[in-house]
Amino acid sequence: MHTKDYLNHEIKEEIEKKGFSIYNYISLKELLLTVNKDYLWIINILTIPLFIFFIAIIYASFTDYFIPSVIIVYSLIFIYLIIKLLFRTYKFSQITNIIYTRKGLVIGNKIFHYEEDEKLKNLLLDYEKLFYEYLSKPSKLSKNIKHLRQNIIKNFEKILDYISKDNKLDLIAFFILIIYGIGTIILYYIGFILGFFLFFLFSFFINLYFKINKSVELKIKDNMTIIDNKLKKLDEIYLLLSKQIGTFQNGEISNLSNKIDKDMNIFYENINNILTYQDNLKNIIEQSIYKDFIDFEYLAFYIKTQFNKPLNDVIKLMSDYKSKVDNQINEIENYLKNSNEKENYQVEQKLINLQTIQKNISMYLNKLKMSLQ
Numbered sequence: 187m188h189t190k191d192y193l194n195h196e197i198k199e200e201i202e203k204k205g206f207s208i209y210n211y212i213s214l215k216e217l218l219l220t221v222n223k224d225y226l227w228i229i230n231i232l233t234i235p236l237f238i239f240f241i242a243i244i245y246a247s248f249t250d251y252f253i254p255s256v257i258i259v260y261s262l263i264f265i266y267l268i269i270k271l272l273f274r275t276y277k278f279s280q281i282t283n284i285i286y287t288r289k290g291l292v293i294g295n296k297i298f299h300y301e302e303d304e305k306l307k308n309l310l311l312d313y314e315k316l317f318y319e320y321l322s323k324p325s326k327l328s329k330n331i332k333h334l335r336q337n338i339i340k341n342f343e344k345i346l347d348y349i350s351k352d353n354k355l356d357l358i359a360f361f362i363l364i365i366y367g368i369g370t371i372i373l374y375y376i377g378f379i380l381g382f383f384l385f386f387l388f389s390f391f392i393n394l395y396f397k398i399n400k401s402v403e404l405k406i407k408d409n410m411t412i413i414d415n416k417l418k419k420l421d422e423i424y425l426l427l428s429k430q431i432g433t434f435q436n437g438e439i440s441n442l443s444n445k446i447d448k449d450m451n452i453f454y455e456n457i458n459n460i461l462t463y464q465d466n467l468k469n470i471i472e473q474s475i476y477k478d479f480i481d482f483e484y485l486a487f488y489i490k491t492q493f494n495k496p497l498n499d500v501i502k503l504m505s506d507y508k509s510k511v512d513n514q515i516n517e518i519e520n521y522l523k524n525s526n527e528k529e530n531y532q533v534e535q536k537l538i539n540l541q542t543i544q545k546n547i548s549m550y551l552n553k554l555k556m557s558l559q
Contacts, residue, residue, distance in 0.1 A: 190300060192310060192321040197286050205484035207286040208407040212317050214389055217278050219327050220317060221271050226334035228263055233341040275388070277316060279395065283403040284321065287479050292403070293321075297479060402474045409467040413489060416460045420496035423453045427500060431507050446507075450550055453500065457493075457557050464489055490559040501554050508547045515540050 200207035236259065285292040290299040291306075298306040310321050319325040396404060427449055464486070471480050518537045522530060 190303070191323075192291075192306075193286070194322040197322060201286055201288060204410075204488045205288055205481045208403060208410070209284045209286060209322060211281055211284050211313075211321060212278055212319065213282075214278075214392060216317065216319065216325055216327060217274060218271075218388060219331070220274055221267055223318065223327055223331050223334065224267055224270055225263070226331060226338065228266070230334050230337045230341065232259075233338060234344070274316060275392070277313070279392075281313065283401070283407055285403055285406070285476065285480070287476075288481065288484075289479060292476065292479065295475070297475075402470065402476065405470050406467065406474075406476075406480075409463050409470065413460055413463050413467070416456045416463070417489075417492045417496075419456045420453065420460075420493075423449055423456070424496045424499045424503070427453075427503055431503060447546065454553065454557075457497075460489070460493060493559055497554055497558055501551060504547055504551055504554070508544065508551070511540055511544050511547060515544060 197207045197209055239255070280294045290297060290303075292298075293306070293309070314320045317325075318327045318330055427446060430445055430449075468482055468486075471477055471482050515537065518533060518540070522533065522537070525533075
């Protein structure tokens with residue numbers, strides 16, 4: 187497997203197993219967190235210039251323009267943030283899920299081979315600047331937000347220190363600083379609250395967009411996730427059956443059969459679902475631009491291996507279970523042959539029940555063997 191800075195261990199491991207991997211590059215939460223980061227970045231740059239601007243307005247006796255100036259400045263900031271978010275959302279819709287294969291990766295409907303990735307590296311650097319996260323690496327957003335908050339506090343401390351040392355500036359400047367600081371904090375948390383509602387609003391529309399205009403990458407990811415979950419379910423049912431049969435007591439075989447019937451029905455349901463979604467996945471890949479890029483035969487072999495393992499385990503388990511039932515039937519038949527008692531109703535009824543269970547187990551075994559890939 188290739189060694190690249192945009193390939194982490196988990197992705198490599200999944201490619202080795204399945205022949206491809208779908209990586210969720212940017213989450214919806216990370217997309218909206220960029221707004222928080224951008225706002226702090228602007229405030230960080232404008233803290234001192236805005237304070238000087240507001241001081242100038244006050245000292246020039248243009249107090250009537252103070253509140254309108256604040257409104258205009260922050261309106262421009264929020265317009266900038268909305269425009270930046272809309273641009274990021276457009277990019278987000280193109281790159282949220284990245285397909286890796288053994289040959290290369292697909293990002294923004296463009297195929298990049300591992301051997302020729304100079305253009306890709308430049309593209310990834312652009313995306314890192316936009317989303318503060320390099321492909322397959324941890325996000326830098328939280329660290330950047332924390333750093334910007336600390337810088338804003340330091341800027342206010344610088345202004346306060348300057349006021350305390352400059353005798354020309356009176357209490358009005360100090361008062362403006364306090365008002366400005368409190369106003370900045372209030373506006374930040376108002377923006378945070380508005381951002382909270384914006385998150386749900388954006389989440390609704392973006393999720394609606396992906397449902398209406400579901401990308402091929404998302405369809406492949408959804409089908410593969412379902413298959414993986416169903417395969418895990420097969421293993422879970424096997425462990426449950428193994429535990430039930432492992433604690434088997436001769437006198438409990440009829441009750442045990444009722445429990446196993448229910449679990450086996452769920453087992454078959456999962457088998458059918460896996461085969462259905464595997465066919466869906468094959469059709470999606472073959473009808474997409476990835477048909478020559480994703481090796482479906484390699485993927486099918488992985489599914490076959492994962493699929494057959496729990497089936498073979500359950501076949502062995504059911505064969506052992508059948509042997510126990512066969513032994514009990516033989517014991518009862520021998521007892522009835524050698525018994526001198528005229529009334530053996532309960533024993534005969536137990537024999538009938540066991541023969542029914544034996545028949546059901548044989549049916550299970552035949553269905554399981556036919557399901558093997």
